Amino acid sequence: xLMKYRxxxxxxxxxxxxxxxxxxxxxxxxxxxxxRSMFKxxxxxxxxxxxxxxxxxxxxxxxxxxxxxxxxNTIAPGQKVLNVSNGKFAERWAQVCKTYGIDVKxxxxxxxxxxxxxxxxxxxxxxxxDAVILVHSETSTATTCDLEAIGKAVRASGDTLLIVDGIxxxxxxxxxxxxxxxxxxxxxxxKALMLPPGLAFVALSDRAWAAVEKNxxxxxxxxxxxxxxxxxxxxxxxxxxxxxxxxxxxxxxKMVKEETIETVWKRTHTVAESFRQGMKALGFELFSxxxxxxxxxxxxxxxIVDKEFRGLLKSKHNIHIAGGQGTMEGQIFRVNHMGxxxxxxxxxxxxxxxxxxxxxxKPIQFGAGVAAAQQTLSVLF
Amino acid sequence: xLMKYRxxxxxxxxxxxxxxxxxxxxxxxxxxxxxRSMFKxxxxxxxxxxxxxxxxxxxxxxxxxxxxxxxxNTIAPGQKVLNVSNGKFAERWAQVCKTYGIDVKxxxxxxxxxxxxxxxxxxxxxxxxDAVILVHSETSTATTCDLEAIGKAVRASGDTLLIVDGIxxxxxxxxxxxxxxxxxxxxxxxKALMLPPGLAFVALSDRAWAAVEKNxxxxxxxxxxxxxxxxxxxxxxxxxxxxxxxxxxxxxxKMVKEETIETVWKRTHTVAESFRQGMKALGFELFSxxxxxxxxxxxxxxxIVDKEFRGLLKSKHNIHIAGGQGTMEGQIFRVNHMGxxxxxxxxxxxxxxxxxxxxxxKPIQFGAGVAAAQQTLSVLF
Numbered sequence: 028x029l030m031k032y033r034x035x036x037x038x039x040x041x042x043x044x045x046x047x048x049x050x051x052x053x054x055x056x057x058x059x060x061x062x063r064s065m066f067k068x069x070x071x072x073x074x075x076x077x078x079x080x081x082x083x084x085x086x087x088x089x090x091x092x093x094x095x096x097x098x099x100n101t102i103a104p105g106q107k108v109l110n111v112s113n114g115k116f117a118e119r120w121a122q123v124c125k126t127y128g129i130d131v132k133x134x135x136x137x138x139x140x141x142x143x144x145x146x147x148x149x150x151x152x153x154x155x156x157d158a159v160i161l162v163h164s165e166t167s168t169a170t171t172c173d174l175e176a177i178g179k180a181v182r183a184s185g186d187t188l189l190i191v192d193g194i195x196x197x198x199x200x201x202x203x204x205x206x207x208x209x210x211x212x213x214x215x216x217x218k219a220l221m222l223p224p225g226l227a228f229v230a231l232s233d234r235a236w237a238a239v240e241k242n243x244x245x246x247x248x249x250x251x252x253x254x255x256x257x258x259x260x261x262x263x264x265x266x267x268x269x270x271x272x273x274x275x276x277x278x279x280x281k282m283v284k285e286e287t288i289e290t291v292w293k294r295t296h297t298v299a300e301s302f303r304q305g306m307k308a309l310g311f312e313l314f315s316x317x318x319x320x321x322x323x324x325x326x327x328x329x330x331i332v333d334k335e336f337r338g339l340l341k342s343k344h345n346i347h348i349a350g351g352q353g354t355m356e357g358q359i360f361r362v363n364h365m366g367x368x369x370x371x372x373x374x375x376x377x378x379x380x381x382x383x384x385x386x387x388x389k390p391i392q393f394g395a396g397v398a399a400a401q402q403t404l405s406v407l408f
Numbered sequence: 409x410l411m412k413y414r415x416x417x418x419x420x421x422x423x424x425x426x427x428x429x430x431x432x433x434x435x436x437x438x439x440x441x442x443x444r445s446m447f448k449x450x451x452x453x454x455x456x457x458x459x460x461x462x463x464x465x466x467x468x469x470x471x472x473x474x475x476x477x478x479x480x481n482t483i484a485p486g487q488k489v490l491n492v493s494n495g496k497f498a499e500r501w502a503q504v505c506k507t508y509g510i511d512v513k514x515x516x517x518x519x520x521x522x523x524x525x526x527x528x529x530x531x532x533x534x535x536x537x538d539a540v541i542l543v544h545s546e547t548s549t550a551t552t553c554d555l556e557a558i559g560k561a562v563r564a565s566g567d568t569l570l571i572v573d574g575i576x577x578x579x580x581x582x583x584x585x586x587x588x589x590x591x592x593x594x595x596x597x598x599k600a601l602m603l604p605p606g607l608a609f610v611a612l613s614d615r616a617w618a619a620v621e622k623n624x625x626x627x628x629x630x631x632x633x634x635x636x637x638x639x640x641x642x643x644x645x646x647x648x649x650x651x652x653x654x655x656x657x658x659x660x661x662k663m664v665k666e667e668t669i670e671t672v673w674k675r676t677h678t679v680a681e682s683f684r685q686g687m688k689a690l691g692f693e694l695f696s697x698x699x700x701x702x703x704x705x706x707x708x709x710x711x712i713v714d715k716e717f718r719g720l721l722k723s724k725h726n727i728h729i730a731g732g733q734g735t736m737e738g739q740i741f742r743v744n745h746m747g748x749x750x751x752x753x754x755x756x757x758x759x760x761x762x763x764x765x766x767x768x769x770k771p772i773q774f775g776a777g778v779a780a781a782q783q784t785l786s787v788l789f
Contacts, residue, residue, distance in 0.1 A: 394779025
């Protein structure tokens with residue numbers, strides 16, 4: 028029986044029809060004035076989304092490529108980094124540091140917990156770090172943190188750089204690169220930017236560029252940001268870019284600009300909050316003590332088997348959500364709210380979860396979660 | 409703020425992505441072996457949807473063109489027709505008859521009422537009619553009738569033809585042309601067949617073709633079905649067909665075949681019934697005494713202004729539904745369930761109506777309608 032495919036993983040996320048149509052257009056060459064002028068417009072739009080006057084560089088690759096570029100270009104082997112580690116992605120950035128001989132100290136937190144500005148200020152008081160690496164929205168645990176306060180604390184400490192993984196925050200949650208003192212800001216195309224996977228982005232503050240210039244210890248090639256900076260003088264990328272994705276990105280980012288970034292933040296927040304209220308009304312618990320608006324992580328109640336729950340959602344409802352990663356597997360499920368997602372998308376997932384819980388023999392009242400979600404959504408109408 | 413466009417008018421209806429992609433392919437010429445072989449496959453698929461061994465002819469035009477063709481090819485000026493008139497579309501077919509000098513007797517029913525087989529049998533007993541014209545699913549009032557019983561009654565009466573407007577029934581509700589004794593069956597592309605407007609279809613039984621052969625009183629050109637029959641001997645259409653729409657139709661009809669027509673009927677019924685239950689739970693009344701599954705017509709409660717209600721649905725929720733036609737304007741609203749529509753589409757409309765009623769100051773309990781709809785939908789999961 029026809030049941031439309033509904034994608035609610037925290038990346039890839041749904042792509043707007045207008046963007047898909049752009050992707051269906053014939054391929055053009057990228058070493059042309061047309062490409063450069065289009066690419067320039069994309070950069071301006073990216074600066075708007077990042078809330079920065081710094082250049083946002085486009086890397087053809089995944090978010091990991093952009094994060095690696097952001098870290099290894101600014102931090103030399105042997106330099107000292109504080110990595111706030113509260114999830115699978117934070118752990119990955121520690122691995123990147125170790126791979127390159129960067130001296131990484133991990134500020135370990137339980138999964139689902141977040142670091143406060145005070146904790147970070149304390150760490151920076153006791154030791155000098157060349158950089159703090161922080162995940163603004165930890166996708167694996169659906170946890171955010173007070174980036175504005177942390178940014179203030181890091182700047183107050185002196186010359187320590189603040190490197191932020193904004194992969195599931197930029198374009199979804201309030202993020203103000205310049206105002207909040209972020210030195211390196213990273214994101215990917217398949218999250219809030221409403222594009223398929225394939226592009227990643229990194230912007231560096233002047234302080235970060237100064238660090239890049241001083242970093243002579245190691246030469247990289249594909250991820251050498253100096254090459255990106257140099258090529259951009261002529262409006263180009265150093266290597267063949269995924270140019271049809273960039274053309275499509277323009278369409279998605281123009282939609283963001285038209286909706287305004289503040290409205291996108293508000294929508295994402297309202298949709299996320301309605302989902303959380305729906306889940307709470309059904310007796311579920313959030314996994315995080317500081318839930319991100321981009322993605323929700325919900326604890327499975329006793330007796331609910333992840334594979335069965337998500338299996339039913341997929342097989343009976345054609346709704347694709349994510350499970351937990353690593354040790355969180357089987358403990359939580361995760362639902363996206365970023366990007367091309369609206370109020371009725373959120374309601375569909377809540378209603379489907381009611382059906383699945385009922386099918387699993389749980390005493391669910393149809394509409395109970397939906398009603399709570401509607402209550403939250405009603406501020407929109 | 410981003411709110412996805414959701415189309416719930418009873419035509420045009422949503423078109424599947426795969427069909428839209430087919431429409432985006434380059435235009436090919438239609439006087440080719442490739443076109444003929446593709447068109448042949450489409451005819452077989454149309455026969456499956458019609459449940460007939462008769463040829464289903466494709467006319468480039470609206471449903472009205474196919475209905476006019478079905479009527480004027482089989483019924484000569486001066487011949488006698490019983491037109492079951494219970495809505496705006498039935499009234500249109502009476503107009504067609506009058507335009508061509510066909511002697512039409514109208515079996516007038518209140519809007520929202522349906523004719524029974526007994527009523528029609530009575531009429532056929534008192535007078536000889538050359539044909540009965542019947543709307544199987546009257547889109548203007550969302551009313552169906554027992555076509556199987558009526559077909560039996562008409563056949564029992566002798567040589568009277570049964571001409572059926574199946575524009576919003578074929579492909580949505582059980583319809584068995586051959587088994588139920590339908591002589592002329594008409595539909596359009598933009599209803600249950602999951603295509604944009606532009607194509608219409610008509611199939612004739614052997615009895616109907618015999619009537620066409622006898623009908624010498626008048627010659628038509630574009631709508632002359634003998635021309636369509638003759639061209640089809642070579643696999644062609646008599647005039648340039650909307651060939652990209654026909655290629656796209658293949659995609660949509662293959663989806664129907666894969667889902668099976670019986671499952672499509674069941675899905676449409678369940679989605680419609682869930683919507684009706686949702687509306688009843690919110691205190692609304694159905695307009696029809698024999699509701700069709702393809703479209704629902706709901707009476708406005710006292711004090712709800714059509715323009716305001718549908719205006720809010722469109723402006724705040726981006727949901728497009730239909731109002732009433734003619735004297736029903738302001739009295740009812742209509743919501744589609746045909747074609748590319750699933751359980752969560754229906755829930756979205758119910759939830760949105762809850763929001764709108766609340767915004768209009770009505771004492772609506774969020775989730776009350778949704779819960780009733782979910783109860784019905786749960787047979788699917």
